[in-house]
Each structure stands twice: as C-alpha cells, then as structure tokens.
Amino acid sequence: MSKGILVVVSGFSGAGKGTVMKRLMEKYNNYALSVSVTTRSPRPGEQDGKEYFFRTREEFEELIQKDALIEYAQYVKNYYGTPRAYVEEQLNAGKDVILEIEIQGARKIKAKNPEALLIFIAPPSMAELKNRLVGRGTETPQVIESRLHRAAEESQGVEEYDYLLLNDELEICVDELHRIIQSEHSRISRNLGFIQELRKEASQLG
Numbered sequence: 001m002s003k004g005i006l007v008v009v010s011g012f013s014g015a016g017k018g019t020v021m022k023r024l025m026e027k028y029n030n031y032a033l034s035v036s037v038t039t040r041s042p043r044p045g046e047q048d049g050k051e052y053f054f055r056t057r058e059e060f061e062e063l064i065q066k067d068a069l070i071e072y073a074q075y076v077k078n079y080y081g082t083p084r085a086y087v088e089e090q091l092n093a094g095k096d097v098i099l100e101i102e103i104q105g106a107r108k109i110k111a112k113n114p115e116a117l118l119i120f121i122a123p124p125s126m127a128e129l130k131n132r133l134v135g136r137g138t139e140t141p142q143v144i145e146s147r148l149h150r151a152a153e154e155s156q157g158v159e160e161y162d163y164l165l166l167n168d169e170l171e172i173c174v175d176e177l178h179r180i181i182q183s184e185h186s187r188i189s190r191n192l193g194f195i196q197e198l199r200k201e202a203s204q205l206g
C-alpha cells in the first residue's frame with residue numbers, strides 16, 4: 001500500500017482554518033486530522049484531546065526532550081506542536097494526514113518531508129479577517145492585535161506554499177481543498193511504483 005499524503009494547512013488567525021477542517025472532516029471520510037499539543041488555555045467549548053491536547057509548559061518541554069513532536073513552534077507566547085506517533089501511524093496506513101499549523105512549523109515539515117503538500121488558506125480581505133477574529137469573540141483586544149501583527153508577518157511567507165485557497169464561501173473552500181488533495185494522488189512522482197509495474201507488464205506483452 002502506498003503511503004498517505006502529508007498535507008499542511010496554514011493561514012492567518014481568523015481565516016477560518018478550524019471551521020474548514022471541521023466541515024472537511026464531516027463531509028469527506030478520507031482524512032486523518034492531527035491533534036496538536038498546546039500550552040494555550042482552552043477556549044469555551046474546547047475539549048482536551050479534541051481541538052488540542054492542552055498541556056503545561058513543563059509537560060510540553062518534556063515532549064520536546066523525548067522527541068515526541070515532529071515539529072513545534074512558539075506563537076504569540078504559547079507553544080504548539082505536532083505529536084509524532086499519530087502522524088507516522090496514519091501515513092503508514094495509507095491515510096492522508098492534515099496538519100493545521102503555522103508557518104514556522106510548515107517550514108520544518110517541508111524541510112524534513114519535501115513531498116508534503118502545503119496549502120495556505122486566505123480570507124477574502126484583511127478587513128474581513130478582522131471581522132471574523134473580533135466576531136469569534138474568543139480573544140482579548142490585545143491578543144487580537146498581536147495576531148493581526150503576526151498575520152502581517154506571515155503574509156510575507158505565502159509564496160513558500162503550493163496552493164492558495166480562498167475561504168470566502170465555506171462549502172466552495174472545503175470542496176476545493178478536497179479536490180486539491182485528491183489531485184495530488186495523481187502526481188507522477190507519487191506513482192513511480194505503479195509505473196514500474198506497467199513497464200514490466202508492457203515489456204512482457206511486447
């Protein structure tokens with residue numbers, strides 16, 4: 001069985017990554033969504049092990065020491081990281097795995113896994129981004145400021161991604177994301193084993 005595709009999805013805070021991921025998982029049964037570890041506090045309604053594994057700084061640093069994270073980064077005063085075991089297990093089982101992570105993490109993943117597919121989710125405008133971030137009502141005005149500042153920095157790195165995905169109409173965005181990942185399965189470089197088999201058969205026939 002061929003390995004699954006490692007998909008990285010990034011985007012400014014408030015662009016709608018979480019919303020798109022939730023809908024993608026409801027609508028399509030194809031993907032394994034990695035749950036990250038974070039030192040930030042849970043928002044109302046967030047559950048440990050569902051949106052994130054919520055851990056203390058000491059616990060997080062222990063995971064780093066044990067090499068239990070495939071990447072981690074600091075984002076607006078908190079640590080965020082991707083647990084190694086789940087990702088490796090799912091990829092080996094042939095599942096496409098999605099990491100919803102910020103740009104420093106995306107760079108680390110790309111450096112270690114050049115075949116990873118990197119997708120950047122953008123809002124229709126920065127004014128709409130601010131509306132969504134304020135409308136979500138989960139951060140203080142000060143944290144919103146820091147996140148908008150971070151968005152300006154992150155906007156400089158968008159060219160490092162393979163695809164730009166606009167999250168204007170949610171359903172269109174979700175379907176487009178599914179389509180991009182599915183077409184990636186047809187890439188020649190991901191099908192070399194099958195091509196070798198066809199060549200072998202062809203030489204026997206001819």
Ligand SMILES: Nc1nc2c(ncn2[C@@H]2O[C@H](COP(=O)(O)OP(=O)(O)O)[C@@H](O)[C@H]2O)c(=O)[nH]1
Pocket residue numbers: 010011012013014017018036037040071072073075080081082100101102103104105106
């Ligand atoms: N590098 C890295 N970034 C992560 C990870 N998990 C989440 N993030 C990113 O951390 C940032 C902050 O996440 P969060 O506090 O949930 O805010 P939100 O993106 O506004 O919902 C976002 O850009 C996430 O994509 C991770 O495991 N590694």
Ligand SMILES: Nc1ncnc2c1ncn2[C@@H]1O[C@H](COP(=O)(O)OP(=O)(O)O)[C@@H](O)[C@H]1O
Pocket residue numbers: 011012013014015016017018019020132133135136167168169170
């Ligand atoms: N396509 C969309 N159109 C309008 N609002 C959206 C859309 N996608 C997400 N939102 C809203 O924007 C806010 C931020 O979305 P969220 O998924 O939390 O973003 P992120 O995970 O990127 O920080 C939420 O209140 C969400 O309901």
